[in-house]
Each structure stands twice: as C-alpha cells, then as structure tokens.
Amino acid sequence: MITIKDIAKLAGVSYSTVSKALNHDPRIKPATREKVLAVAEKHHYRKNIMAQQLSSGRSNIIGFVLDELNNPLFANISGNLHAELKKLGYQMILVVADEGMDVLDHLRVDGCIFWDYEMTDRAAFWQRFANIQIPCFVLGTDDSPNSPYIKIDRKEGIYKAVEHLKNNGHTQIGFIGNSQPIKLEGYREALQRTGLEWNEDYILPAYSSWEDGYFAIRNYEWTAHAPTAFIGLNNMVTRGALRALLEAGYKVPSDISLIGYDDLPDMQYAEVALTTIGPPLDELAIQAAELIVALIRGEQVQYPVVIQPQLYHRQSVALYQAT
Known part of the structure; x- marks a missing residue:
C-alpha cells in the first residue's frame, strides 16, 4: 500500500x-x-484513519445518528449534511441508534449529531447524551436541553398550513396522523389561533408510513360534515392519503385539498403536485454542519438555532366552493 x-x-x-x-x-x-x-x-x-488519529488527534469524521432509514426525508437530510460537512473538511458516517453508537466509539469520531427520534424513555436518552465525552448536539428536538441544539418550529409550520387552508375558504380542516404529539399540539393551537373549531373526529389515526396514510383515508367514514381539507403528518403519510383519495374518486384539490408536512423533491412529482410545509432542508444541513464544526473547534455558539418551516405552493390546495 x-x-x-x-x-x-x-x-x-x-x-x-x-x-x-x-x-x-x-x-x-x-x-x-x-x-x-x-x-x-x-x-x-x-487515507489511514487510525494513523491520522494518532498523528493529529483527529479523525475528521462526524457521526450522524438516526433511528430509521425508511423515510426518504432522512436520506435527503443525510445527503445534504454529508455535502456540507465535506465542504468543511469532514466526512460523515451514518449509524442507526442505539447499537450504532458502539461503532462511533470505536472510530473515535470528532463529533456527533443526533436526530431527535421518538423513544420510550426520553429521560434515559438525555442522561446518556449528557455523558457523551465528544462535541455533540441534537437536531430537530422539541425539548429544551441545557446544551446546543437545533429546533424546527413544527408548531409554527402547522399553523402556516392551517392559515393557508383557511385563507382558501376551508373551515373544516382535518389532520392525518396521531403519532407526533408536537404536531397535534400545533394543529390544536393553530385552530384556536385562526378561530376554527376543534373536532376530535377530524384526526385520522395513522403512524408514519405510506400505508398508514393510505388506510387512514380508506377507512374513514365520510359524512356531510367531513373535512374539506387535510394536513398530512409527514411526506409518506400525505402521499399515501393522496393515492387513497384519488382511488376513492375524489378530485384533489377541487373536492379535497391536501397539504403535506415535509418538503421533498418527489412531492412535486406526485399524482397531484403537493403543496407542502416543512423546514428548508438545505438550510437545515448548513446550520447543522456549521454548529458541529464550531463545537469541535471549541467556539462559543448561540443556541438554540431555530429553523422556520416554509410553505411551498403547488397544486393540491384550491379555494373551497360550497355545494
């Protein structure tokens, strides 16, 4: 060699x-x-990474910890983050929690970024996080840890979606998905802020997959008082819901308007180009890369960094026409 x-x-x-x-x-x-x-x-x-570590004390590797790989959102975030870290002279290694942390320990990465995934024992996670001896932070958390972190203002994003639908004449707005409490809280608060009524029946149970969104619509019992518009929990749930609506004979958006949470490139190429709300993923990657490198260099940082979701107008929302 x-x-x-x-x-x-x-x-x-x-x-x-x-x-x-x-x-x-x-x-x-x-x-x-x-x-x-x-x-x-x-x-x-x-490059001989081990030799580089011995001579410089650095690996120039940053770990990114996720809990799942099924959602294309994470592939997009990972790709953008890898590109931004490379510009700053670092490589990224992607691992799946929790076993993946052992890999990062063996590689002696310079820093680590955790995506704030759903977990059964958050207290245990934060305790373990506090004991990590390398620069690290949590990306996308809704908690307020006493350390640097990047927050996505998901409540404000849901509010923008509700506001957009109301501005188009919709007063009966449903929500597809009940697995993320912060988004459901944002949905309830958005209805209050816009003067619309809360209706428990307008929440369609769904977790986070395409199939969840599809069967949430397929199994919904439509009545004369059903929502005229829906907001999907994430990109996959929204795509599944769209397919089910079209198969059931509904026209989107003339019959039912639909907004998806998370903006990914494929959302504009769906059967109907989907209007979406979500954080700009390029900005998310830039902020995350700059923050971890600053922490590695021992620089003072201001936190939290707050990413505001944006509304991307396409073709799945129309002005409500009473019949």
Whole structure:
C-alpha cells in the first residue's frame, strides 16, 4: 500500500506538503495540490484513519445518528449534511441508534449529531447524551436541553398550513396522523389561533408510513360534515392519503385539498403536485454542519438555532366552493 512518503518522493515535494495537499490546506498552491492528488489517485492512495488519529488527534469524521432509514426525508437530510460537512473538511458516517453508537466509539469520531427520534424513555436518552465525552448536539428536538441544539418550529409550520387552508375558504380542516404529539399540539393551537373549531373526529389515526396514510383515508367514514381539507403528518403519510383519495374518486384539490408536512423533491412529482410545509432542508444541513464544526473547534455558539418551516405552493390546495 502506497504511503504519504511514497507520494512525496514521486511528486518531488516534502512529506508535509503532501499531508497538507491531501487535507485541502489552502496554503498549498493549486498546481502543487493537483500534482499531489494526481499521484495519489494514480497509485490508489487511501487515507489511514487510525494513523491520522494518532498523528493529529483527529479523525475528521462526524457521526450522524438516526433511528430509521425508511423515510426518504432522512436520506435527503443525510445527503445534504454529508455535502456540507465535506465542504468543511469532514466526512460523515451514518449509524442507526442505539447499537450504532458502539461503532462511533470505536472510530473515535470528532463529533456527533443526533436526530431527535421518538423513544420510550426520553429521560434515559438525555442522561446518556449528557455523558457523551465528544462535541455533540441534537437536531430537530422539541425539548429544551441545557446544551446546543437545533429546533424546527413544527408548531409554527402547522399553523402556516392551517392559515393557508383557511385563507382558501376551508373551515373544516382535518389532520392525518396521531403519532407526533408536537404536531397535534400545533394543529390544536393553530385552530384556536385562526378561530376554527376543534373536532376530535377530524384526526385520522395513522403512524408514519405510506400505508398508514393510505388506510387512514380508506377507512374513514365520510359524512356531510367531513373535512374539506387535510394536513398530512409527514411526506409518506400525505402521499399515501393522496393515492387513497384519488382511488376513492375524489378530485384533489377541487373536492379535497391536501397539504403535506415535509418538503421533498418527489412531492412535486406526485399524482397531484403537493403543496407542502416543512423546514428548508438545505438550510437545515448548513446550520447543522456549521454548529458541529464550531463545537469541535471549541467556539462559543448561540443556541438554540431555530429553523422556520416554509410553505411551498403547488397544486393540491384550491379555494373551497360550497355545494
């Protein structure tokens, strides 16, 4: 296996120059960097992470901990976060909680980002989190930990969705999904803020999958007083609900309007281009990358960082026409 010393000899430069070039040090002239990288690529050089850790005390690896991989939202967030961390000179390794934490321990990552996933014992999680000895923070939490964190204002997002539907004449607005208390609280508060009535029957039980959204609509008993618009808990629930509505013969949005929570690229390519509410994922990734790197460098940071969801107008909401 070729080493940095071998590359230095072949490129006609010093060992330290090769090391700086491989780590994208801005002090290295572009022509020198290109020569070094060309030699490294030609001879299939691969970094020795363990050696790098021993010499620098850093791995330049950041862990990202998720609890599930089924939701395309997490693939999108992970891709954006990886790209932003790479710009800052770091690699990202994705692990699944809780067993994945052992992998991060062995790799001795420089820092760690936790997605705030649903758990049965939050007190135990926060206790374990407080004992982690490397820079870390929680992304997307609704709690208020006494440490840096990034919050998504989900309640404000749901309010914007309700407000948008009311502005289009809808006063009977339902919610598909009951597995995320913060969004249900936001839904109830949004109805109060907009002067609309709360109706328990307008909440359709669903967890978080496409099938949950699909069967929530399929199993709903429609009456003359049924909602004229729905908000979906997340992207998958909304896509499933849309399919069920269309199969049942409803026209979206002329019969039923629909807003999905989470904006992903595929939402605009659904059977009906879906209006959505959700955090801008590129901004989320930038803020997360900058925060973890600042913590690794020991810089003072202001927290919480609050991400405001945005409304993305498409074709699944229409002005309500009474019949």
